[in-house]
Amino acid sequence: MLTKIDQKNISTDDAVPVGAGQKVHDSVSINEDNWTPEGSVTSEKGHSKSSIFFRVTIQIVLMGLILFGSFLAMNRLINAKPEIRKRPSFRTVYTVETVPVVLGDNRPKFTVYGEAVASRTVDLRSLVSGEVIWVNEKLKTGARMEKGDELVEIDDFQFKGALREAQANRDEVLARIKENESRIALEKARSQRLTEQLELSRSDHKRISGLRAKGTSTQKQLDDRAMSVSQRAQAAEQSQSNLQAEKAKLEQQNASLARLNWRGELAKRNLFNTMLKAPFDGVVRSTGAEAGRTVNANDIVVSLYEDKKMDIRFTLTDKRYGRLQSDKNGVLGRQVKIIWAIGTQKFTYPATVERIGAEISSSRGGVEVLASLQQVVGNPTIRPGAFVEIYVPDVLFAKSAIVPESAIYHGNSVYLKKDGKLVSKAVKVMAYDGDSTIISGKIQNGDKILITRIAEISDGLRVREEGDVIPNKRRAKPNKKNGKGN
Numbered sequence: 001m002l003t004k005i006d007q008k009n010i011s012t013d014d015a016v017p018v019g020a021g022q023k024v025h026d027s028v029s030i031n032e033d034n035w036t037p038e039g040s041v042t043s044e045k046g047h048s049k050s051s052i053f054f055r056v057t058i059q060i061v062l063m064g065l066i067l068f069g070s071f072l073a074m075n076r077l078i079n080a081k082p083e084i085r086k087r088p089s090f091r092t093v094y095t096v097e098t099v100p101v102v103l104g105d106n107r108p109k110f111t112v113y114g115e116a117v118a119s120r121t122v123d124l125r126s127l128v129s130g131e132v133i134w135v136n137e138k139l140k141t142g143a144r145m146e147k148g149d150e151l152v153e154i155d156d157f158q159f160k161g162a163l164r165e166a167q168a169n170r171d172e173v174l175a176r177i178k179e180n181e182s183r184i185a186l187e188k189a190r191s192q193r194l195t196e197q198l199e200l201s202r203s204d205h206k207r208i209s210g211l212r213a214k215g216t217s218t219q220k221q222l223d224d225r226a227m228s229v230s231q232r233a234q235a236a237e238q239s240q241s242n243l244q245a246e247k248a249k250l251e252q253q254n255a256s257l258a259r260l261n262w263r264g265e266l267a268k269r270n271l272f273n274t275m276l277k278a279p280f281d282g283v284v285r286s287t288g289a290e291a292g293r294t295v296n297a298n299d300i301v302v303s304l305y306e307d308k309k310m311d312i313r314f315t316l317t318d319k320r321y322g323r324l325q326s327d328k329n330g331v332l333g334r335q336v337k338i339i340w341a342i343g344t345q346k347f348t349y350p351a352t353v354e355r356i357g358a359e360i361s362s363s364r365g366g367v368e369v370l371a372s373l374q375q376v377v378g379n380p381t382i383r384p385g386a387f388v389e390i391y392v393p394d395v396l397f398a399k400s401a402i403v404p405e406s407a408i409y410h411g412n413s414v415y416l417k418k419d420g421k422l423v424s425k426a427v428k429v430m431a432y433d434g435d436s437t438i439i440s441g442k443i444q445n446g447d448k449i450l451i452t453r454i455a456e457i458s459d460g461l462r463v464r465e466e467g468d469v470i471p472n473k474r475r476a477k478p479n480k481k482n483g484k485g486n
Contacts, residue, residue: 094454096450097451097452099448101448101449102402103443107393108394108438109433110391112314112390114390117384118306118311123303124276125298126154126273126296126301132152132292135151135152136149139151139284139289143283143284144284151277152275156274163270166264166267170260173253173257174257183246187243197232197235201228201232205225205229209225276302280306282305285305310384312388314369317365321367331356331369334352336371348376348379350376354372356370399440402433403436403451405435407451409424412429414450417450422459422461425442
């Protein structure tokens with residue numbers, strides 16, 4: 001078999017023709033200078049593979065020896081390393097703040113919000129109908145009016161006429177009454193005379209009857225006397241009947257007089273009501289009066305409220321209301337403080353709880369309370385609708401202490417500082433007073449309560465305050481090498 005190199009070196013001129021019966025050995029190269037037997041090539045490849053395997057094996061062994069030697073050297077260096085002295089450990093000590101316990105009777109104040117309302121408001125309505133002919137020039141919204149000031153005048157022409165007519169009818173009835181009284185007096189006198197005449201006729205008849213019994217008088221005389229008695233009795237009865245009739249007429253006239261008197265009073269009142277006046281000192285809330293406007297009876301003309309007496313309306317929760325109501329002082333009569341903020345300024349007013357709402361306000365979630373405000377000289381006058389802040393004194397808590405709210409842990413415990421360590425104590429939170437808390441429990445005067453917040457707080461935690469001196473109790477450890485202390 002020829003290699004690629006031998007095939008390239010064969011020349012076309014050197015080619016030897018092969019005749020019939022001639023054999024060429026295919027294992028010999030034609031180029032005599034570059035021919036190689038096939039067996040020799042195979043032996044060279046085997047020899048090359050053996051040498052490569054030997055070299056790789058030697059390299060792996062050497063690498064393993066180097067790593068093993070490095071490992072031994074490292075261990076020797078580690079073992080020969082001098083011992084480092086350990087730094088002594090220190091316990092963590094927290095720098096904290098505490099407050100001393102002061103037991104006593106404490107009354108906190110809680111804050112609620114409300115609004116000012118007028119305790120007395122009135123809508124002045126026109127009591128008569130007519131045309132407005134005059135309006136006070138000061139009658140404007142927000143203006144202050146004094147009691148008795150004339151506000152609006154309504155045309156009084158028809159009311160003056162009604163008054164004159166009522167007076168004329170009254171005078172007429174009075175004249176009829178006088179006439180009836182004269183008739184009654186005359187009839188009384190006539191009745192009295194007729195009664196006297198009747199008595200005389202009866203006496204005469206009795207006398208004639210006696211004489212007739214003796215036979216000294218005639219029957220005609222007796223009958224004449226009887227007739228006279230009957231006539232006198234009839235006249236007396238007629239007089240009494242006339243007297244009763246005249247008295248009945250007098251009563252009718254008196255009834256008419258009473259009716260006309262009422263009409264006259266009504267006419268006077270209507271005439272008086274043509275001028276609308278301020279019933280008290282107050283501020284005009286609204287007005288719809290204008291000259292030339294026709295108003296009907298019951299039309300609202302002016303609305304006023306009394307500015308000298310204001311109420312503060314606020315709501316207490318059921319819990320707070322129940323706590324205050326259970327106190328011996330109750331809710332009514334409790335003094336509260338009102339704060340009205342105007343811009344950056346705050347003004348203080350005293351107030352007294354006077355009334356409790358007639359119904360529990362379910363929408364507001366509590367009980368509505370009304371406190372009477374006392375205006376303060378020099379402070380601006382609170383107007384209705386002002387939003388105010390109310391400080392309400394709570395019930396009195398005996399043998400309690402006031403601590404900052406940060407002193408309460410887990411809602412019902414505090415930590416006391418004793419001998420540089422913390423000790424937990426269970427307490428009862430009675431109430432909150434701003435940023436402070438009123439507590440009671442197994443605490444004593446002088447106990448120092450922790451007010452610093454510590455996340456990993458627990459019993460026995462070491463703490464200190466600024467200025468505390470912690471003694472150094474560390475002891476020097478002896479040196480292992482020389483047995484001496486540092």
